[in-house]
Amino acid sequence: xxxxxxxxxxxxxxxxxxxxxxxxxxxxxxxxxxxxxxxxxxxxxxxxxxxxxxxxxxxxxxxxxxxxxxxxxxxxxxxxxxxxxxxxxxxxxxxxxxxxxxxxxxxxxxxxxxxxxxxxxxxxxxxxxxxxxxxxxxxxxxxxxxxxxxxxxxxxxxxxxxxxxxxxxxxxxxxxxxxxxxxxxxxxxxxxxxxxxxxxxxxxxxxxxxxxxxxxxxxxxxxxxxxxxxxxxxxxxxxxxxxxxxxxxxxxxxxxxxxxxxxxxxxxxxxxxxxxxxxxxxxxxxxxxxxxxxxxxxxxxxxxxxxxxxxxxxxxxxxxxxxxxxxxxxxxxxxxxxxxxxxxxxxxxxxxxxxxxxxxxxxxxxxxxxxxxxxxxxxxxxxxxxxxxxxxxxxxxxxxxxxxxxxxxxxxxxxxxxxxxxxxxxxxxxxxxxxxxxxxxxxxxxx
Numbered sequence: 001x002x003x004x005x006x007x008x009x010x011x012x013x014x015x016x017x018x019x020x021x022x023x024x025x026x027x028x029x030x031x032x033x034x035x036x037x038x039x040x041x042x043x044x045x046x047x048x049x050x051x052x053x054x055x056x057x058x059x060x061x062x063x064x065x066x067x068x069x070x071x072x073x074x075x076x077x078x079x080x081x082x083x084x085x086x087x088x089x090x091x092x093x094x095x096x097x098x099x100x101x102x103x104x105x106x107x108x109x110x111x112x113x114x115x116x117x118x119x120x121x122x123x124x125x126x127x128x129x130x131x132x133x134x135x136x137x138x139x140x141x142x143x144x145x146x147x148x149x150x151x152x153x154x155x156x157x158x159x160x161x162x163x164x165x166x167x168x169x170x171x172x173x174x175x176x177x178x179x180x181x182x183x184x185x186x187x188x189x190x191x192x193x194x195x196x197x198x199x200x201x202x203x204x205x206x207x208x209x210x211x212x213x214x215x216x217x218x219x220x221x222x223x224x225x226x227x228x229x230x231x232x233x234x235x236x237x238x239x240x241x242x243x244x245x246x247x248x249x250x251x252x253x254x255x256x257x258x259x260x261x262x263x264x265x266x267x268x269x270x271x272x273x274x275x276x277x278x279x280x281x282x283x284x285x286x287x288x289x290x291x292x293x294x295x296x297x298x299x300x301x302x303x304x305x306x307x308x309x310x311x312x313x314x315x316x317x318x319x320x321x322x323x324x325x326x327x328x329x330x331x332x333x334x335x336x337x338x339x340x341x342x343x344x345x346x347x348x349x350x351x352x353x354x355x356x357x358x359x360x361x362x363x364x365x366x367x368x369x370x371x372x373x374x375x376x377x378x379x380x381x382x383x384x385x386x387x388x389x390x391x392x393x394x395x396x397x398x399x400x401x402x403x404x405x406x407x408x409x410x411x412x413x414x415x416x417x418x419x420x421x422x423x424x425x426x427x428x429x430x431x432x433x434x435x436x437x438x439x440x441x442x443x444x445x446x447x
Contacts, residue, residue, distance in 0.1 A: 004390045006399040007079040010406060014071050015372075016365055017410050021065030021417075023364050026140055026185060027192025028058045029133035031222065033126075035215075040126050046211035053429035054196070054215075055129075057421060059114065064417050066107075071406065079399060083379050083389035090156050090165045091146050094172065098142035106135030140188070141181050148177035150380050151371075152244045163383065176244060179236040186229035187325070187364050193223030194328050194353075194360040197335070199425055201353035204345055211429075216345055216353075220335045227329030235279065242280035245381065246289045247298075247307060248374035249280065251314040255290045262288035267319070305385075309376040313369060320366035324359040331356060 032055045039047035076084045109131035116125045149156075155170030156163045165171060196219035203212045241249045250256075253265055253276055261284060264275035274284040291308050298307040331352060339345055375381060379389045 003079075003394050003396045003399050004387060006396065006403055007390050007394070008386070010079065010399060010403040011072075011075055012372075013403070014068065014075065014406055014410070016368065017414070018065065018068040018072060019365065019368055020361060021061050021068060022140070023184075023188030023191040023361075024061050024195055025058065025065050026136050026188035027190075027222070027226075028054065028061065028195065029129070029136050030189070031192055031196060031219070032058050033129045033133045034218065036126055036129055040122060046209075046214070049429040050211060050215055053424075054199075055113075056424055057195075057199075059110075060417065060420050060424065062110070064413060068410070068413065077391075078402065079391050079394055080379075080389050081391040083384065086161070086163055086384050086389070087150070087380060088162070090149060090153075090163045090171065093165060093168050094142045094146040094149075098139050098146075102135050102138035102142055104135075106132050106139060109135065137185060140185055141177075142172075144181050144184055145172050145174060145177040148174045148180050150378075151375055152176040152240075153380055153383060158383070163380070176237075176240055179233055179240055182229055183233035183237055184364075184367075186226045186233060187360075187367065189226035190223050190230065190325065190328055191360040191364055193219045193226060193332065194357060197223070197332070197353040198357035201345070201350035202425065203428065204350045205347060205354075208344065213339070213344060216335070216350075217339055220332045220339065223329060223332035224336055227325075227332065230325065230329075238279055239281065242288070245375065247291060247294050248309065248314065248370075250289055250291045250294060251309050251311050251374060252318040252370065253288075254311065254315050255288060256292045257290040258287055258293045259290060260287045261285050302382075305377070307377060309374050314374045317366040317369040317373070321363050321370060324363035324366070328356060328360045328363065 032051060035047055035051040035054065038044070039051055109128045112120065113125065113128040113132060116128060120128070149171055152174060153163070154174050155167035156165050158164070197216055200212045200216035200219065203209070204216065238249070253262070254268070255262055255265075255276070260277070261274040262276040262280075263271035263273050264279065265271050277286040277288055278284045280286065280288055291311070295307055299305065331349075335345060335349055335353075338349060377386050378384065379386050
């Protein structure tokens with residue numbers, strides 16, 4: 001094992017950990033904004049209680065996401081200076097937009113929302129949480145646009161060994177980004193929906209309060225709709241992967257040789273004939289390239305080397321992503337059917353929602369592993385190898401020490417996060433104080 005291996009492990013550990021908070025922040029922010037909108041429109045107290053309750057869970061998760069995200073930026077200079085040098089002129093614009101526009105918008109309006117209770121007019125206060133939620137989704141867009149460029153670089157030229165951006169619009173409207181953004185954001189709403197369903201299921205097993213039934217019903221709708229978005233964008237992503245990253249597609253399916261009418265492998269030994277060709281191109285008889293044939297072509301094009309990613313990780317992460325994601329969405333569709341016509345959520349299904357809490361988190365983690373490990377051995381596909389991206393002056397000992405420190409620190413943060421969330425969930429929503437007579441009027445009469 002050398003410094004490159006440990007640097008990859010360190011970036012993988014910190015990124016996976018950070019990514020556990022990001023999707024929940026993206027989806028839960030919109031859910032909280034929806035709850036506050038319902039309170040604003042109806043004046044019903046239980047919407048206010050749910051807004052403040054899930055709002056605190058959102059803030060705990062947001063704070064942890066910010067702390068863990070900052071560490072990643074330091075790693076670009078610590079362990080990946082050659083990568084930073086190559087991509088800096090391209091990444092500068094989308095990441096600057098993310099920091100100066102999206103994250104500034106998100107954090108500023110979130111601060112106003114936190115401290116604006118009973119200080120800002122209700123409509124202004126409501127606009128603050130919506131602005132924060134929109135900001136978090138904009139952040140996702142700009143970061144995913146930068147990430148998509150690594151998979152499918154466009155709008156650039158290489159000058160003196162560095163990528164120079166020639167077309168910002170091409171970078172921001174990269175076809176890979178346009179497919180990746182709805183897929184990842186949709187997955188984020190599934191994570192948030194699964195989280196709300198687990199919390200609501202926990203309380204429905206303790207009390208049959210109508211507000212928890214309403215929260216669960218809203219989460220069921222959000223998760224089911226997000227599942228449809230993920231499925232549609234996933235189909236588009238598969239077709240783009242066939243064109244832009246054929247090695248990743250072949251590795252995800254364990255396909256070794258170019259095959260006309262390629263089967264889709266559910267698990268080893270269980271295949272659906274010609275389905276992979278159809279999903280990749282819309283043609284049942286299309287040829288899908290295999291890993292061994294691609295390896296030979298890449299050696300002829302790029303020179304000697306192993307251009308295959310870790311086959312086992314890519315193959316199984318693809319199946320974990322699909323199976324766990326489908327299970328979560330399937331449970332939500334089942335829940336919508338069983339709660340139609342204002343019926344209560346069955347206790348057995350409430351228990352399932354609690355037990356299923358880890359599934360969407362594992363699904364998005366597996367999806368990240370598929371996306372990033374499937375790109376290996378490239379950091380920038382066709383331009384920069386991972387082996388050429390690591391900082392040349394960093395020793396094995398230095399990376400090992402920083403990896404150990406980060407792992408211990410993140411372990412402590414994980415315990416703190418779990419304790420804070422569990423404590424707040426068990427405590428439940430706070431009772432609202434009686435409002436003055438003027439505030440008990442319908443919102444439309446207050447302005």
